[in-house]
Amino acid sequence: MGPGIALNRLALSLNRIDILAPLSANMDGGRLHAIIGPNGAGKSSLMKCLLGLLPHQGNIVRHWPERPGPVAYVPQQAQFEPSLPITIEEFMLSTLSRRPLFGISRRRCRARIVQLLARVGLEDKLQLRLGQLSGGERQRLLFAQALERESSLWFLDEPMTGLDHDAESLINGEIARLKGAGTTLLVIHHDMNWVRRFADEVWLIDGGLKAHGRPDQLLQEYAPPKLEACA
Numbered sequence: 001m002g003p004g005i006a007l008n009r010l011a012l013s014l015n016r017i018d019i020l021a022p023l024s025a026n027m028d029g030g031r032l033h034a035i036i037g038p039n040g041a042g043k044s045s046l047m048k049c050l051l052g053l054l055p056h057q058g059n060i061v062r063h064w065p066e067r068p069g070p071v072a073y074v075p076q077q078a079q080f081e082p083s084l085p086i087t088i089e090e091f092m093l094s095t096l097s098r099r100p101l102f103g104i105s106r107r108r109c110r111a112r113i114v115q116l117l118a119r120v121g122l123e124d125k126l127q128l129r130l131g132q133l134s135g136g137e138r139q140r141l142l143f144a145q146a147l148e149r150e151s152s153l154w155f156l157d158e159p160m161t162g163l164d165h166d167a168e169s170l171i172n173g174e175i176a177r178l179k180g181a182g183t184t185l186l187v188i189h190h191d192m193n194w195v196r197r198f199a200d201e202v203w204l205i206d207g208g209l210k211a212h213g214r215p216d217q218l219l220q221e222y223a224p225p226k227l228e229a230c231a
């Protein structure tokens, strides 16, 4: 099962501007935590603090049931330098945790890459360059890269951005599978229907923690019409 995460008076200021007021929370392991709130509320900043990517005040402790494992992160809207002469296959190869050392291993790695890309519908894009991918395809590639880590702790920042209906179904299927496997997932999302469908717990962020609860309770209290307007 995935780890729980304890936040103790986590606070963030950037350039002397308060982004997050001190917040304390216990995020249970093995649950899908939706992080919601208006634009500029501090959701991505909170996620970056939890990932150790932003300097913050207060403490964050991950309670792994067993040994600490890898973390999977799908950031919001990746950009790749269009002129980079790197194919999708080379990009995935460079991110594999078990790098190829011998010919046989390289063949196995290639098969693994194809399998991962197939899970997000990108298996026919192997030889395309990074800069040739569309926005939705870039998002799917980042998801495939995260899948490779076989992590029980996932951070997803608006993972459906730019995805068409079929891609969204694929990613939703993967998220449901991760959830079923007891993974801890933190997902920033603006679609309250998605939150109702997938989330176990909801954290409403707006310059700090404004509310926390189960989707049916919290969204009933905060959704109409203020929160739905965030979408």
Ligand SMILES: Nc1ncnc2c1ncn2[C@@H]1O[C@H](COP(=O)(O)OP(=O)(O)OP(=O)(O)O)[C@@H](O)[C@H]1O
Residues within 6 Å of the ligand: 014, 015, 017, 019, 037, 038, 039, 040, 041, 042, 043, 044, 045, 046
């Ligand atoms: N380096 C910085 N200095 C000052 N303010 C910053 C800095 N970086 C981000 N901010 C501000 O922090 C606030 C929170 O940004 P963040 O990206 O966390 O919001 P968000 O809730 O994820 O928004 P969205 O839903 O639009 O993605 C924003 O108002 C942003 O302008």
